[in-house]
Amino acid sequence: MQNILLVNLIFFSICFAITLSFIPKVISLGYKWNTKDFPDIRKKQERPLIRIGGLGIISAITISTFLLLIFSFSTDIFISSKFIISVLSIFFAFLIGFADDIFSLSPYLRLAIQIILSSFCWSMGIQINEIYFPFLSFDINLPEIISLLITILWISGCINALNWVDGLDGLAGGYGFITSLGLIFFGVIYGNYDLSLLAALISGGCLGFLPYNLHKNFEKKIIMGDGGSYLIGCGLALLTIQVPLNQNTSLNILYPLIFLAHPLIDMISVIFRRILKKKSPFRPDREHFHHRLKDLGFSTFAINKYFLTTTLLLISLILSFNGISLEPIWLLFSILLSIFIFKFVKD
Numbered sequence: 001m002q003n004i005l006l007v008n009l010i011f012f013s014i015c016f017a018i019t020l021s022f023i024p025k026v027i028s029l030g031y032k033w034n035t036k037d038f039p040d041i042r043k044k045q046e047r048p049l050i051r052i053g054g055l056g057i058i059s060a061i062t063i064s065t066f067l068l069l070i071f072s073f074s075t076d077i078f079i080s081s082k083f084i085i086s087v088l089s090i091f092f093a094f095l096i097g098f099a100d101d102i103f104s105l106s107p108y109l110r111l112a113i114q115i116i117l118s119s120f121c122w123s124m125g126i127q128i129n130e131i132y133f134p135f136l137s138f139d140i141n142l143p144e145i146i147s148l149l150i151t152i153l154w155i156s157g158c159i160n161a162l163n164w165v166d167g168l169d170g171l172a173g174g175y176g177f178i179t180s181l182g183l184i185f186f187g188v189i190y191g192n193y194d195l196s197l198l199a200a201l202i203s204g205g206c207l208g209f210l211p212y213n214l215h216k217n218f219e220k221k222i223i224m225g226d227g228g229s230y231l232i233g234c235g236l237a238l239l240t241i242q243v244p245l246n247q248n249t250s251l252n253i254l255y256p257l258i259f260l261a262h263p264l265i266d267m268i269s270v271i272f273r274r275i276l277k278k279k280s281p282f283r284p285d286r287e288h289f290h291h292r293l294k295d296l297g298f299s300t301f302a303i304n305k306y307f308l309t310t311t312l313l314l315i316s317l318i319l320s321f322n323g324i325s326l327e328p329i330w331l332l333f334s335i336l337l338s339i340f341i342f343k344f345v346k347d
Helices: 002-033 054-073 081-103 107-123 144-165 171-189 193-213 225-240 254-259 261-276 289-295 300-320 329-344
Strands: 130-133 138-141
Touching (some): 002 054, 002 171, 002 193, 054 193, 054 225, 081 107, 081 193, 081 225, 107 144, 107 225, 144 171, 144 261, 171 193, 171 225, 171 254, 171 300, 193 225, 261 289, 261 300, 289 300, 300 329
Antiparallel strands (some): 130 138
16 A cells, blocks of 8 residues: 555656646747636636646646556556546546637537537446445445436536636635545555546646646736636546445445535536526526625635635545545544644635
């Protein structure tokens, strides 16, 4: 376990460093291409911002993946076909969002392509087939068509949930960083070492992006755009239904739901509010949790602290009581880290 954690740390650091060094180049490219996100009634930023930050993250993940594959040939690290499929799916999800950043695609077209992508993942074996309900203590084996529909709903839903939560600086990148970090340890606990490495790449990429997304200098500031939020959403969707599994377990329904609790709850509540108001579910507004808190006067850093430390505590809780081994050290660590964040990270 110590060796695989060291390898995770190495590739986390590589992806972090590549992203950190690439983002200034992406900013320059964004000015050259004039890919700016302009302020409007919903977006209360002061000035137009470059919106292709996801290009820096996906570039780092792609380069790090090639380095990881080369490294695996000279070591005993096994890279499964599902790892390759997941990386290809993440890259394709990025392309969907990136195309929207450049050409402003119809939301219905984007949804249709997301469904095709989700169906491809299912056809390649990334499926929700058997679900375990912990409080009821029973498993459900899903019929093939139900498995397909639930897998499509999960992957497409997570892509859009992360995209919708990306309405505040730091929030989508922060979720990507913290959730992927938890999935690293879950992958090690369940023996899915190659998937834990993919989580390390996503986590490192998100962390490398955050300093520029939260930068106070507008000339150095960037947002990830749909390309970035789509790749993170797709990555987390695929990992949360693959990582907490081994040959002898069903998918504990609590794990993926807790990993992505806030983005999913936010998305579902917004959809219901829009429908009740007889509006299109795809019509943008300021009904998201982060928008409401922002309008109440909370700062960007305060909102990030509240949501991300809550996510950190929830993930640490399921890491501590994961059904394989009792390890409350994770919960203690997250509590101490949360206290540190609230005490020393200024709003």
